[in-house]
Amino acid sequence: MIPGAFEYHRPETLGEATGLLSQLGDSARVLAGGHSLIPMMKLRMAAPEHLIDLAAIADLRGIAVGDDIRIGAMVTQAELIAHDGLAAACPLLREAALQIADPQVRYVGTVGGNVANGDPGNDMPGLMQCLGARYSLAGPGGTREVAARDFYISAYETARADDEILTGILVPHPAPGTGYAYEKQKRKIGDYATAAAAVTIGRNGASVAMTNLADRPIWSEAAGKALAAGDAAGAVAAALAEIDPGDDNRGPAEFKRHVAGVMLRRAIDRARARMG
Amino acid sequence: MAKMHVKMTVNGTQVEALAEPRTLLIHFLREELGITGPHIGCETSHCGACTVDVDGRSVKSCTMFVGQANGASVTTVEGLVNPDGSLGVLQEMFREHHGLQCGFCTPGMITRAHRLLQENPNPSEEEVRFGMSGNLCRCTGYQNIVKAIMAAAAVLRGEKEAAE
Numbered sequence A: 001m002i003p004g005a006f007e008y009h010r011p012e013t014l015g016e017a018t019g020l021l022s023q024l025g026d027s028a029r030v031l032a033g034g035h036s037l038i039p040m041m042k043l044r045m046a047a048p049e050h051l052i053d054l055a056a057i058a059d060l061r062g063i064a065v066g067d068d069i070r071i072g073a074m075v076t077q078a079e080l081i082a083h084d085g086l087a088a089a090c091p092l093l094r095e096a097a098l099q100i101a102d103p104q105v106r107y108v109g110t111v112g113g114n115v116a117n118g119d120p121g122n123d124m125p126g127l128m129q130c131l132g133a134r135y136s137l138a139g140p141g142g143t144r145e146v147a148a149r150d151f152y153i154s155a156y157e158t159a160r161a162d163d164e165i166l167t168g169i170l171v172p173h174p175a176p177g178t179g180y181a182y183e184k185q186k187r188k189i190g191d192y193a194t195a196a197a198a199v200t201i202g203r204n205g206a207s208v209a210m211t212n213l214a215d216r217p218i219w220s221e222a223a224g225k226a227l228a229a230g231d232a233a234g235a236v237a238a239a240l241a242e243i244d245p246g247d248d249n250r251g252p253a254e255f256k257r258h259v260a261g262v263m264l265r266r267a268i269d270r271a272r273a274r275m276g
Numbered sequence B: 001m002a003k004m005h006v007k008m009t010v011n012g013t014q015v016e017a018l019a020e021p022r023t024l025l026i027h028f029l030r031e032e033l034g035i036t037g038p039h040i041g042c043e044t045s046h047c048g049a050c051t052v053d054v055d056g057r058s059v060k061s062c063t064m065f066v067g068q069a070n071g072a073s074v075t076t077v078e079g080l081v082n083p084d085g086s087l088g089v090l091q092e093m094f095r096e097h098h099g100l101q102c103g104f105c106t107p108g109m110i111t112r113a114h115r116l117l118q119e120n121p122n123p124s125e126e127e128v129r130f131g132m133s134g135n136l137c138r139c140t141g142y143q144n145i146v147k148a149i150m151a152a153a154a155v156l157r158g159e160k161e162a163a164e
């Protein structure tokens, strides 16, 4: 399986990268870990004429735990998992990242690529919606922030403009004592979710998001409100009312709806048990 | 499309070549350099037969462009032999514990296990299974692969001698 031909660029600064992206327009795509893009290019479902590799841009790396938690777009899943300060500040991130793909993919796949990709199967988008994260975007016109909850429009369609690069993710600190859980049903390690649920419950309320159950991640405000009021069954019912799974080789929609309910209930129970 | 100049260290030897940017690392290793240890199993990023070590990370080389490995240090199963050319500890333990049948998955298994033991010299069986979950084997049922890796870990920690 040989991808189409392209020209390879490896800029060293963000300015160079956004410059290339606006100059080359539609014919260019950025390359992060390549573990979603290269499979698509092998299938010729993507055939960019230019690839702009972000690997040499130092500004896109690094994890900083300050007033917010900032995760650079090019931080890999393996780096995120290995970071003890991050796991202490927001343990849900590590718990979910360990359920993504397999070790080889996690060494290379980036957090930025995972959230920017727009594939409903990706685990990080729902997770970031649950946590109330914001994405930093840089384009020719400057920089802006978009809330994860406003970012996803439909499959592979996001609020990111074609000439923007996602530079990092800002995650607010969960309140002390917040209970959390990520529950994912998959056919085998390395598979995308049949259904997955991210839950936090704390002093500031509760938050619920679901993965791979619609053409975008589903953050359910109603489910979060029900859960904050102590109504777990109501939270599950509210979330199930918002998902829209389709039939595919992971099963018929009815089965996925069932699994979604089970995953969410498990996530709620585990998050409650972890509340401080 | 213009070829690009690539330079990397493969199994300790500096190599330089011209390659089309769309060349995948696995094809570069096998076809340009004649290093045929890493295998192509699925070509779809699932099986791990193509696993090589790139700057201290286990990577599926069918899912990396050659440019992404430009300047890197790459190790394949060929690079895991002892300096005198005899089998390295992991290779020897796979032989001793029958960690292979057809052998197709073995180069990826051993290269991945090498990195796993570098990061965790004293893994539990559970940790070995989780750490090896990106590598598929159609023959062994994995039992002997896990045994071989646990045995290699013990030898590398100096707790056990390899049987001759």
Ligand SMILES: Cc1cc2nc3c(=O)[nH]c(=O)nc-3n(C[C@H](O)[C@H](O)[C@H](O)COP(=O)(O)OP(=O)(O)OC[C@H]3O[C@@H](n4cnc5c(N)ncnc54)[C@H](O)[C@@H]3O)c2cc1C
Binding pocket: A029, A030, A031, A032, A033, A034, A035, A036, A037, A038, A039, A054, A073, A074, A099, A100, A101, A102, A105, A108, A109, A110, A111, A112, A113, A114, A116, A117, A121, A122, A123, A124, A164, A165, A166, A167, A190, A191, A192, A193, B044, B045, B046
């Ligand atoms: C076998 C296998 C199993 C997998 N299982 C899972 C799983 O269970 N859960 C899961 O979530 N993922 C899974 N993945 C996907 C994996 O996590 C990818 O690494 C991830 O989706 C994309 O990250 P990347 O760094 O590889 O991005 P790339 O593949 O390089 O890029 C993906 C897309 O995002 C764009 N992009 C990347 N970075 C940026 C940026 N900074 N700014 C703007 N656009 C950007 C690219 O142009 C491209 O369109 C799996 C992949 C494989 C191969």
Ligand code: FES
Binding pocket: B039, B040, B041, B042, B043, B044, B045, B046, B047, B048, B049, B050, B051, B060, B061, B062, B063
């Ligand atoms: S050939 Fe690369 S993962 Fe199967």
Ligand code: FES
Binding pocket: B099, B100, B101, B102, B103, B104, B105, B106, B136, B137, B138, B139, B140
């Ligand atoms: S020994 Fe045959 S695939 Fe593993």
